[in-house]
Amino acid sequence: MKKSSILAIFAAMGLLQACATTPAEQRQVGCxxxxxxxxxxxxxxxxxxxxxxxxxxxxxxxxxxxxxxxxNAAGC
Structure with a gap:
């Protein structure tokens, strides 16, 4: 997988976590x-x-x- 694809995945995950409104949603995205x-x-x-x-x-x-x-490391 190219580095640009990996960076795009991490950027999308960061944006999704920023859109989460409740702590439970933030935890799910973090996991x-x-x-x-x-x-x-x-x-x-x-x-x-x-x-x-x-x-x-x-x-x-x-x-x-x-x-x-x-x-497991994230405590999920």
């Missing part, structure tokens, strides 16, 4: 942002290992693990 950020980072790390179909599996596994870690 989604943490999950997406963790998944992107985990996928990027997983993509550095393996080769062929193993690389795809590690990328997907890293994205799942990163998403779960980001969600």
């Amino acid at each position: 989604a942002g943490a999950t997406v950020a963790g998944a992107l980072l985990g996928g990027a790390v997983g993509n550095q290992f393996g080769g062929g179909s193993g690389k795809d599996i590690l990328t997907a596994g890293g994205a799942v693990a990163g998403g779960m870690a980001g969600n």
Whole structure:
């Protein structure tokens, strides 16, 4: 994924959080942002290992693990 796409995703999440009016809505957007950020980072790390179909599996596994870690880190 290109850096510009990643930046656009984070900008959209920031704008959505700014539009949230209640603390519950802000928490939901924050949890989604943490999950997406963790998944992107985990996928990027997983993509550095393996080769062929193993690389795809590690990328997907890293994205799942990163998403779960980001969600837990945010306290969701």
